Amino acid sequence: MSGDREIKIVFTGPMGAGKTTAIRAISDAPPVSTEVANTDRATNAKPTTTVALDYGQLLLEDGTAVSLYGTPGQERFSFMWEILCRGSLGVVLLLDGSTATACQDLQGYAEAFRRIDPNQPFVIGVGRVPPDDYRLDEYARALGARGIVAPVFGVDVRQREDVLLLIETLLCVLEAQMPEPDHAAH
Amino acid sequence: MQPTSQHFQAAVVEDALRLLEAFVDATPGVTFAVLSSADGFEIAAHPRGVARARRLAAMSSSLQALSEAMAGEAGLEGIRNLVIESNGGTVIVLGVGKVTPRLSLTVVARGDETLGRLLWASRECCASLERRLLPATN
Numbered sequence: 448m449s450g451d452r453e454i455k456i457v458f459t460g461p462m463g464a465g466k467t468t469a470i471r472a473i474s475d476a477p478p479v480s481t482e483v484a485n486t487d488r489a490t491n492a493k494p495t496t497t498v499a500l501d502y503g504q505l506l507l508e509d510g511t512a513v514s515l516y517g518t519p520g521q522e523r524f525s526f527m528w529e530i531l532c533r534g535s536l537g538v539v540l541l542l543d544g545s546t547a548t549a550c551q552d553l554q555g556y557a558e559a560f561r562r563i564d565p566n567q568p569f570v571i572g573v574g575r576v577p578p579d580d581y582r583l584d585e586y587a588r589a590l591g592a593r594g595i596v597a598p599v600f601g602v603d604v605r606q607r608e609d610v611l612l613l614i615e616t617l618l619c620v621l622e623a624q625m626p627e628p629d630h631a632a633h
Numbered sequence: 634m635q636p637t638s639q640h641f642q643a644a645v646v647e648d649a650l651r652l653l654e655a656f657v658d659a660t661p662g663v664t665f666a667v668l669s670s671a672d673g674f675e676i677a678a679h680p681r682g683v684a685r686a687r688r689l690a691a692m693s694s695s696l697q698a699l700s701e702a703m704a705g706e707a708g709l710e711g712i713r714n715l716v717i718e719s720n721g722g723t724v725i726v727l728g729v730g731k732v733t734p735r736l737s738l739t740v741v742a743r744g745d746e747t748l749g750r751l752l753w754a755s756r757e758c759c760a761s762l763e764r765r766l767l768p769a770t771n
Binding site: 479480481482483484485486487496498499500519521523524526527 | 670672673687688692694695696698699701702706733734735
């Protein structure tokens with residue numbers, strides 16, 4: 448894949464998985480953020496939460512301009528999931544691996560976003576786990592059992608290289624899905 | 634279950650409900666009003682039991698945050714309210730800004746009531762809510 452083109456990628460996952468942080472880590476310019484005070488400390492103790500979207504931009508070395516959209520995590524904002532997925536080529540699904548519900552979250556979000564667009568590829572980034580954590584394989588198997596094949600990485604979303612790995616992997620998956628050029632045609 | 638009023642005691646929420654009821658009943662064209670937290674939880678709504686109240690509360694939160702981000706991008710600040718005019722009526726989202734964390738009042742009106750009258754009445758309702766809710770947050 449090369450040439451000057453624009454693509455849109457959506458970051459999603461549960462509240463506190465690091466969507467806003469991930470986009471901030473790779474966006475070329477300070478991202479648009481819609482964080483407000485979090486009043487639901489029972490679900491997550493963090494002080495703020497995204498209620499509309501995050502938006503950042505990333506220019507890759509091959510000239511590809513990537514628009515980065517982050518969703519709110521909570522189900523009550525699921526209307527934003529559908530809006531933000533319009534025109535998106537793929538989904539980066541982030542999880543907090545230190546929570547007991549990570550695998551359940553993975554399946555819930557993967558199925559919700561599969562319903563929104565059955566053709567979108569996923570890449571999974573699991574935070575707050577050792578990079579070689581044995582549970583990463585379990586996550587991949589849990590997805591596979593639902594007919595979803597997606598690469599799973601242990602990541603630190605504060606690290607630009609880790610988030611870029613997710614983006615580059617998603618682009619590789621997209622490229623693999625593209626139809627082969629018809630060399631026989633003239 | 635989704636929490637709906639973390640910050641306020643039941644008596645305060647009841648007062649907010651009464652204020653919303655009086656506002657809806659007294660303002661021509663207004664069919665629905667919901668008070669919600671900045672992060673999209675319904676605190677009080679009138680009429681009660683409207684199925685879409687929770688979704689409207691969450692959408693108000695998204696729209697208000699996005700409006701503030703857009704105004705900031707445009708070099709503006711101090712969002713006062715957000716107006717959606719449609720063929721069937723009007724939706725107004727107002728910040729109940731003196732309460733911390735900020736709340737939103739969303740007003741749905743049908744028909745052709747003038748925007749100025751709607752805004753004036755909605756701001757009066759916001760002021761009443763602030764007077765009642767502000768002491769509860771201190």
